[in-house]
Amino acid sequence: MTNEQFYECCLYQQVPDSCLEKCSYATYTKNTLQAMKMYCATGGLDHTECCMRNDVATTFAGRKCLTFCDQRPGNVTKPDLSYLPCYERFENIKSCFMEDIGIKNRPTTVDVGLARTFET
Structure with a gap:
């Protein structure tokens, strides 16, 4: 190929x-x-706020786990064994990715009167 x-x-x-x-x-x-x-x-976005709400930083690794929530360009971390407790919060982190990206990609509805609604 x-x-x-x-x-x-x-x-x-x-x-x-x-x-x-x-x-x-x-x-x-x-x-x-x-x-x-x-x-x-x-999605190259910062999901830290959602991760904080979802208790991602409450493992033995603490705030280190938030590294996985912010993967904007330039944010590069090479995890070592000290990040292992973050695995406990994998589903919490993943749900933030899905929630935040879903919110950003959801069509916006604008009501312009009683009879018609348009999507933008």
Whole structure:
């Protein structure tokens, strides 16, 4: 498979635009894949506020777990064993990704009178 075919495959699989740059053998490494999975799962957004509400920082690792909630570009952390307690809150973290991304992608309804409603 060529780099071009790799990229086309990513397009076909509907890889998010922000992750397409990683669809090349030049950037296809274990570290890149791990970072890309986290970045793509979060939508490249900061979910810290939701994670705080969902008790993500209440493990023995404490606030370190919030690292997984903020995967904006440039926020790179190489987890070590001290992050292991964060696994207890994996579902809490994941629910924030889904909740926040769902809120941001939800159509906005604007009521412009008694008879008609439009989506923006």
